[in-house]
Amino acid sequence: MFLMMPSITAFFNLMAFACAACYIISVISSIKMQKEHPEWKRPYKLPGGNLMRYLALVISMVIAGFTAYGQTTESWFGFIGYMGIGLVLWIWMMVKKWPEERVWMMTPDGEKEF
Numbered sequence: 001m002f003l004m005m006p007s008i009t010a011f012f013n014l015m016a017f018a019c020a021a022c023y024i025i026s027v028i029s030s031i032k033m034q035k036e037h038p039e040w041k042r043p044y045k046l047p048g049g050n051l052m053r054y055l056a057l058v059i060s061m062v063i064a065g066f067t068a069y070g071q072t073t074e075s076w077f078g079f080i081g082y083m084g085i086g087l088v089l090w091i092w093m094m095v096k097k098w099p100e101e102r103v104w105m106m107t108p109d110g111e112k113e114f
Contacts, residue, residue, distance in 0.1 A: 013067070013075040014082075020064035027057045040108040 031053050033040070046052050071079070104113045 007074065010072055010074040010078060013071055014078050017064065017067040017071060017075075017079070018082075020060055020067050023060040024057065024064055027053060027060055031057070037108070 031050070034050065034053070048055075102113050104111060106112075
């Protein structure tokens with residue numbers, strides 16, 4: 001998709017938005033894990049605790065809003081292309097891969113299978 005974009009600026013605009021969106025997802029995951037599993041051992045203690053998590057969420061949402069506002073039409077077309085490829089891969093995983101091979105992960109509670 002990067003090679004199909006006519007300008008490098010459109011690519012960097014899209015990456016700025018994607019980084020902000022990923023940070024939002026990471027912060028929401030951190031908040032959710034803290035609520036659902038407060039017993040899990042965490043080697044890093046966030047100064048300010050939950051207040052800092054929510055502040056980080058607000059800041060990341062503001063940054064995502066500004067980067068979304070600054071997107072050009074060609075950046076949005078690139079975004080739609082990336083999301084389309086991701087959707088195709090996700091559907092393939094749901095239909096072909098996951099029914100044959102279970103998804104597993106290691107957690108502080110031990111190995112989990114989904």
